[in-house]
Amino acid sequence: MNNLFKTLSVIAISTVYFSITGCEEAELPIPLENKPTSQQPSPNLPVPADKVPTFPDSSGVSDPGNPSAPPAADPSGPSIPVVPGLLKKIIWAALDYKEFRYNSRGDLLHYVTQYNSVQGTSIVRRDEYTYTYDGNGNIVSISNKDGIRTEYFYSGDVWSEALSFDKFNRPLRKYKFQFNAKKQLADYAEFNVSLDGAITPRSKTNFSYDGAGNLTHYTYFWYVESSKTFVRSTELQFSNFDSKKYAKNSTTFDYILQPLSFFVNNPGKKETLSSSNPIEYYTYSYDQYSYPTHRTTSYSYDKPLPETKATFEY
Numbered sequence: 113m114n115n116l117f118k119t120l121s122v123i124a125i126s127t128v129y130f131s132i133t134g135c136e137e138a139e140l141p142i143p144l145e146n147k148p149t150s151q152q153p154s155p156n157l158p159v160p161a162d163k164v165p166t167f168p169d170s171s172g173v174s175d176p177g178n179p180s181a182p183p184a185a186d187p188s189g190p191s192i193p194v195v196p197g198l199l200k201k202i203i204w205a206a207l208d209y210k211e212f213r214y215n216s217r218g219d220l221l222h223y224v225t226q227y228n229s230v231q232g233t234s235i236v237r238r239d240e241y242t243y244t245y246d247g248n249g250n251i252v253s254i255s256n257k258d259g260i261r262t263e264y265f266y267s268g269d270v271w272s273e274a275l276s277f278d279k280f281n282r283p284l285r286k287y288k289f290q291f292n293a294k295k296q297l298a299d300y301a302e303f304n305v306s307l308d309g310a311i312t313p314r315s316k317t318n319f320s321y322d323g324a325g326n327l328t329h330y331t332y333f334w335y336v337e338s339s340k341t342f343v344r345s346t347e348l349q350f351s352n353f354d355s356k357k358y359a360k361n362s363t364t365f366d367y368i369l370q371p372l373s374f375f376v377n378n379p380g381k382k383e384t385l386s387s388s389n390p391i392e393y394y395t396y397s398y399d400q401y402s403y404p405t406h407r408t409t410s411y412s413y414d415k416p417l418p419e420t421k422a423t424f425e426y
Contacts, residue, residue, distance in 0.1 A: 194426055196401035199359040201425040207236050212361050219245050220361060220371055241367050251371055260284070262368060270295055274368065275305075286311055287368060296321055297372055316342060317365075319374070326353050327374040330365065344386060352380030352393075356402040359424055378404055390417060399426075 198218060203209045205228065213222040220243050229237040244252045250269070255261040259279025265272050276285040283305040290299040302314040313335040320329040328350055333342035358375040365374075382392040390413035397406040404424050411417040 196399075196426065197357055197360055197403045198426055199361050199424060202362060203423045203425070204420065207234065210362075210364070215245075217249055219243070219249055219251075223361075223367065223370055225364070225367075239367070241370070243371065254367065262287075282307060283309075285314070292321075294321075294325065296325065297369065297374075300366075300369065312337070313342075315345075322353075324353070325376040326350065326379070346384070347386040349383045349385055350375075350379040350381070351383075353377040354380060354396065356396065356398055356404065359403050359426075362424070378407075 195218065198214060199212055201209060201211045207226065207228040209224075209226055211222075211224040211226075212220060215221050223241045223243070224238065226236050226238040229235055240257055242255050244254075246252055250266065251264055253261055253263045260276060262274050262276040262285075264274045270291045271289040273289070274287040275283055276287075278284055286303040286305055288299075288301040288303075289297060292298045297319050299319070300317045302316070303311045304314050305311055315335055316333045318329070318331045318333075319327060322328050330346070330348040330350075331344060332346040334345045335341075336343050353375075354377055356378055358373075358378055360373065361370065363374050364370060378394065378396055380394050382394070384391075390411040393410045393412065395408045395410075396404040399405050403426065406424065407422045409420045409422075411419075
C-alpha cells in the first residue's frame with residue numbers, strides 16, 4: 113500500500129511539474145471546460161441521455177429552454193488579430209509546444225498541447241480541445257477529439273460546477289469550484305462518477321494568492337479510498353515576481369482550468385515543497401508592451417541540469 117501511495121504522488125507531481133515548465137505529461141483524459149449558463153444539474157447521476165444539455169443547439173441559442181438567450185459565439189469565427197499579451201504559441205522545441213486560437217472577442221476557441229513523448233524519435237503526444245461560449249462570453253463547454261466533453265454551470269458570473277461526459281453521453285467526472293471575493297479560484301475538487309450514478313472524491317486543489325493577484329501556493333491532494341482521507345501529493349510555491357505582464361493562457365494546471373488566469377506578473381522562482389525536485393529560476397525578455405517573448409529556466413539541484421528556453425508568440 114505504501115508503494116501505491118508513492119506511485120500516485122510521483123504521478124501527480126510529474127503532471128503539475130511538467131505542465132508548468134512546458135514538457136507536459138499526459139493530461140487527465142477528461143478535462144475540458146464547458147459550462148452552460150443554465151440551472152445546475154441534479155445530483156442524481158447519471159443524467160439520462162435525453163436530458164443532458166448539449167448547448168448550443170442547432171438554433172444557435174445558448175439555452176434551448178430559453179430561446180431569448182443570446183446566441184452562442186461561433187467557434188469557427190475568425191481569429192483575433194495580433195493583440196498584446198494574447199498568446200498564440202509557446203515553443204520549447206520543434207515538437208514541443210502549445211498553441212492557442214481565439215475568436216474576435218479574444219475568447220479561447222482552440223487549445224493544442226504537444227510534446228515529444230519518446231525522446232530521440234518524432235513520436236509525439238498531442239491533445240486538442242475546443243471551447244464554446246454563450247453570447248456573453250461565458251464558457252459553455254469543452255470537447256476533445258475523442259468525443260469527451262465538459263459542460264460548465266454557474267453561480268452568478270463564476271463557475272460552480274462542471275460535468276464531463278464520454279462520447280456515449282455517460283458521465284465521467286464532476287468538478288466543483290470555489291472562488292474568493294476577487295473571483296480568483298480558491299478551491300477545486302474533482303469527483304469520479306460511476307455508471308450507477310455514485311459519486312466519489314478523486315482529488316482537491318487549494319490556491320493562494322498575494323496582494324497583487326499572483327498565485328503563490330498550489331497544493332494538490334489525492335483522495336485515498338482505503339482511509340477516506342486526502343493526502344498531500346504536490347505543493348508548489350511561486351515567488352520573486354517581476355513588475356511586467358503575464359501572457360494570457362500560458363499556465364496549464366488542468367485543461368478544465370485553462371481559461372482562468374492565475375498570475376498578473378511573471379514568477380522568477382518556483383519551488384516544489386512536497387519533494388526534492390530542483391528549484392526553478394526564470395529570467396525573461398519582453399516586448400514593447402511588457403509581455404514576455406522569451407523565458408529561460410535554470411535549476412538549482414545537487415547535479416548540473418541544462419537550461420531550458422521557451423519562446424512566446426502573440
